Amino acid sequence: MMSKFEDIEYADLPTQPQPDIGTVLVAGATGYIGGRLLPALVMRGYRVRAMVRAGSLSPGSLSSEVEVVVADALDAEQVYEALEGVHTAYYLIHSMLYGLDKFENVDIQAAINFRRAAEARGVKRIIYLGGLGDIRTSLPSHLCSRRQVGNQFSESSVPTTILRAAIIIGSGSASYEMINHLVRRLPILLTPKWIKTRCQPIAIRDVLKYLIGVLEHPETIGRTFDIGGDDVLTYREILATHSALLGRKQLLIRSPAVPIGFYSYIASLLTPVPASISRCLMDSMTHDVVCQERDIVKLIPFRRLAYKEALVLAISRVEQDAVRTRWSDNYPPDHELAIKLHELESDPNYRSSHSLVSRKSPAALFRSVIKIGGREGWFHSNALWRIRGAFDRMLLGVGTARGRRSESTLRRNDVIDFWRVETIEENSLLLLRAEMRLPGLAWLEFRIDPAGEGENRLTVTAYYQSRGLWGRIYWYIFMPFHQFIFQDLIMEIEKRSC
Numbered sequence: 001m002m003s004k005f006e007d008i009e010y011a012d013l014p015t016q017p018q019p020d021i022g023t024v025l026v027a028g029a030t031g032y033i034g035g036r037l038l039p040a041l042v043m044r045g046y047r048v049r050a051m052v053r054a055g056s057l058s059p060g061s062l063s064s065e066v067e068v069v070v071a072d073a074l075d076a077e078q079v080y081e082a083l084e085g086v087h088t089a090y091y092l093i094h095s096m097l098y099g100l101d102k103f104e105n106v107d108i109q110a111a112i113n114f115r116r117a118a119e120a121r122g123v124k125r126i127i128y129l130g131g132l133g134d135i136r137t138s139l140p141s142h143l144c145s146r147r148q149v150g151n152q153f154s155e156s157s158v159p160t161t162i163l164r165a166a167i168i169i170g171s172g173s174a175s176y177e178m179i180n181h182l183v184r185r186l187p188i189l190l191t192p193k194w195i196k197t198r199c200q201p202i203a204i205r206d207v208l209k210y211l212i213g214v215l216e217h218p219e220t221i222g223r224t225f226d227i228g229g230d231d232v233l234t235y236r237e238i239l240a241t242h243s244a245l246l247g248r249k250q251l252l253i254r255s256p257a258v259p260i261g262f263y264s265y266i267a268s269l270l271t272p273v274p275a276s277i278s279r280c281l282m283d284s285m286t287h288d289v290v291c292q293e294r295d296i297v298k299l300i301p302f303r304r305l306a307y308k309e310a311l312v313l314a315i316s317r318v319e320q321d322a323v324r325t326r327w328s329d330n331y332p333p334d335h336e337l338a339i340k341l342h343e344l345e346s347d348p349n350y351r352s353s354h355s356l357v358s359r360k361s362p363a364a365l366f367r368s369v370i371k372i373g374g375r376e377g378w379f380h381s382n383a384l385w386r387i388r389g390a391f392d393r394m395l396l397g398v399g400t401a402r403g404r405r406s407e408s409t410l411r412r413n414d415v416i417d418f419w420r421v422e423t424i425e426e427n428s429l430l431l432l433r434a435e436m437r438l439p440g441l442a443w444l445e446f447r448i449d450p451a452g453e454g455e456n457r458l459t460v461t462a463y464y465q466s467r468g469l470w471g472r473i474y475w476y477i478f479m480p481f482h483q484f485i486f487q488d489l490i491m492e493i494e495k496r497s498c
């Protein structure tokens, strides 16, 4: 269940909750920002509706006080249905995971559908969070598409408030994780010339305060505001602050001109953030992203966190294993990696099963199963899993560096290294879907079944649907490894269960 925010987080927000306005819809409710905004709105007494795509939401992951409506923003009819009776709609939809070449059109079409549906439904307000960037310069496509989405809403007959933010600092955000890994892993960093561009980061906590503050402040209706913390920093300063805080020494050396694609490729090898996202983020880093105006500071005054404070909070959240939402939480359901095992037209053409019988209880076995991956590793043959991950990274796959959102809890759609949780059933089943580069589709299933007389059977099954000749060859190359990797894995899971 989603944890409720502590009151203290919003104690200095000067606006008052207005729970009587009616339904507040959050589009992009499963995202990094949306996932944190929902409980904050609930806590302030609002009637909240979460708009999610089919298959995106883990059952039980939202508070029972949140109404859920299933709609894809690319389907105009579904959006129209979702907006029935809505007073205010937050628009937090974004599709960076598709990569640069696809997300622009998708993002703009989604915004057009949303705007039209909001107008037809008589929605009273739209609140949109977009990206910061100097509107006088030509922006990289990532920021440009954010601006075009903003234009859709500001031209709408529905009064709109637009907030524009640069890097958002918080545990689990893609930019934080990229910087964090680069600082932790590289004592020497070859830097591009845009290391000197300036940026005005803002803490996720302050973004949420502004998102709620504008809802509760009528003077913000129909206006655009730049939101940022008080520190304006170059990326060099951002890296230096981060390494100083972690007590690491990092030498930054200016490199000769190298295309941005090269840096994003290297970042995707060294950090958990895949190339499609790191490319979008780095593209935005080539331009100053600094607030052009600060009107919001007077309208909604509170003490904003300094960059260093935001960083300390993010690091401590990770250390306390209390990350609420993470950039890797979801893949778009229509992404090729989102095909579920039960959605295959026929059974996968290869499978390999290994099992053992144990006197340990299903609960004990399951507690052990759900700890696999992440910092804990794969219990056995870790080096082989890591080699497979490194190989995947070289092929621009996700590799194993994504780790886990939480080391102790697991929910549907969570990432475990290069897997994603497809199904999780307490004490009986964990089905993982492969997101590494493969000539086919693969799943790994852990199942616990009663085996009679106080005994339980723990089974691991690898399913594989090959693609083409290379796909079949791949299966036969790896088959001999399965024999001992999987058998040893379940033996180790059983040994560690208590």
Ligand SMILES: NC(=O)c1ccc[n+]([C@@H]2O[C@H](COP(=O)([O-])OP(=O)(O)OC[C@H]3O[C@@H](n4cnc5c(N)ncnc54)[C@H](OP(=O)(O)O)[C@@H]3O)[C@@H](O)[C@H]2O)c1
Residues within 6 Å of the ligand: 027, 028, 029, 030, 031, 032, 033, 034, 052, 053, 056, 071, 072, 073, 074, 091, 092, 093, 094, 095, 096, 110, 129, 130, 131, 132, 146, 165, 166, 167, 168, 173, 174, 175, 326, 327, 330, 331, 332, 333
């Ligand atoms: N995070 C940052 O650092 C940052 C910085 C500045 C500005 N912003 C802005 O803040 C907003 C939210 O960003 P975020 O980081 O929360 O994004 P995010 O984590 O990538 O989440 C995007 C959300 O959009 C949903 N979505 C994508 N395509 C959809 C579609 N066709 N129909 C319905 N829902 C769809 C996703 O749902 P699924 O679960 O179904 O995929 C997900 O809930 C964006 O406008 C972004 O530009 C973010």
